[in-house]
Amino acid sequence: MTARYCSLAQQPAPEFGPGLAAERRGALVGGSRMWVNGTVLHYYFYDVAHADRAAGADTSVIPVPGTGELRRVPWAGAKEQQEVVRECFREWRGLGIGVDFAEVVDRSEAELRIGFQAGDGSWSAVGRDALTVGLGDRTMNFGWDLTAPGQRGTALHEIGHALGMLHEHQSPFAGIHWDDEAVYAELAGPPNFWSRDRTRCNILRKLDPDEVNGSVWDPQSIMEYPFASGLILEPEEYRTGLHPHGGLSSCDKEFVLRWYPPVGPPRPAELVPFRSAPLRLGPGEQTDFTIEPVQTREYAVGTFGDSDAVVVVFEERDGEPRFLAGQDDGGTPRNATLKVRLVKGRRYFVRVRLYSTWGSGDTAVMCW
Structure with missing residues (x-):
């Protein structure tokens, strides 16, 4: 069965004035979504206890896959789903990074607002892009059961996006040669039902070298999708599939600690x-x-x-x-x-x- 994949909305490429030196442009592209170190990211869960009772609030209308019909679905998540996300915040924090996380019950105080709308896929705003999202809207969503076997990595992955990380398989350093039509066909069916544009945006499109998580490809990254046999033509060793272990890799840890080193106790x-x-x-x-x-x-x-x-x-x-x-x-x-x-x-x-x-x-x- 095809894996369920995180789906990011396509963002326009950063626009800068003419005449920028390559070194200056590279620094801007690489850091434009990263938080300043020492930031405490406050996160809020949509749930039944905190639901806005106004008509249509904390819900949205989404298409029913494969039918073309529309339905209104709430953003609230069950306690066991929320606990998986809490555990994953704790795992990222446990690396000793200089960014911290704190749960709040007032959505107006949260930089990260997390929903659990079934059928809307799993996705997140990337880094500081969360600050451009309206206070009444989600910055992250989990569209399937995080307690199911093998799905905890979804929460680690989306938090990686919230910290500013992008999809690893889109790195230009990966050297992946896709069977494009096979990828389009695979993602068009269940459980993802993606359009060709969404598949191109999240899988086939190569990132700017300055945007990626490191100078080499990390096939074991938490930001790497798993892929079934027959989608990758090169490198040859991945023709039979690509299967990351679903946890934080050594390169993930190195990247996030480089951007967010531990904050020392001396007062500024x-x-x-x-x-x-x-x-x-x-x-x-x-x-x-x-x-x-x-x-x-x-x-x-x-x-x-x-x-x-x-x-x-x-x-x-x-x-x-x-x-x-x-x-x-x-x-x-x-x-x-x-x-x-x-x-x-x-x-x-x-x-x-x-x-x-x-x-x-x-x-x-x-x-x-």
Whole structure:
């Protein structure tokens, strides 16, 4: 029987202005969906206890596979399904990564909103794309029983997407030569019922080399689909099928720890209003600051210099950072500058991740 596959919505290729150097463009493509390190990703489960009672809320209309009929199906998930996802969040956290996860019961506080709508497939927004999804909508869905044998890997896979990882078999380094028509035919039938466009987007299309999870193909990655015999023509050893073990591979762990290294205990330096702080960062590096405002007002926080960077402000609440505002100036001639209301007596964190520098001057960050 054909495996059930994760189906990502096709996203437009990142657009940048003309004349970007290849190194600068590569840094932007590779990091554009990654979270700043130290982020706490709050996740919310749609379930019966938290259901919005408004007509049609927390439901959506989906086609019945193979019939053309439509039906309205709720997003709520059973407790045992939710527990599988919790276990998988714990497994990713157990790697010691610098991103943490926390469950919340208020969807407005969640960056990740998780549904269990049967028949809608399994999918997730990729990394920071979750922030572009409306607060009333899901950023992740599980469309089949996660407690069934061999299905726990689906939850690990979708969390991988939420951390910014893409499908491994679409890596241009894989060297996979497909029997295209056999792939289209396989995915058009049960249990996936995919269109040719969806199959091309999720399987046959090659990713930009700067988008992928590493510089080599990892056939054992949690982000790799299993494939039946007869779909892959080359490499020859996979003509009889490709069967990843369904867990986190050593390359998965290496990739996620490279982007999200463990966060040390030392308290970041304070960012004092009207006093610039030099960044002195290399491509892909990050530095953190605290702000403890002496008065309540609107502040601006921004970078200076010829650089591409992501700037994010968090507010400390209940001992953990909560996302407040962020801006990405990647690929533009301007610097990242955002305005936020900071309250006296509270603590805030400013995290700056650098894509690249493209001028000769110094780079810095300041609040004012």
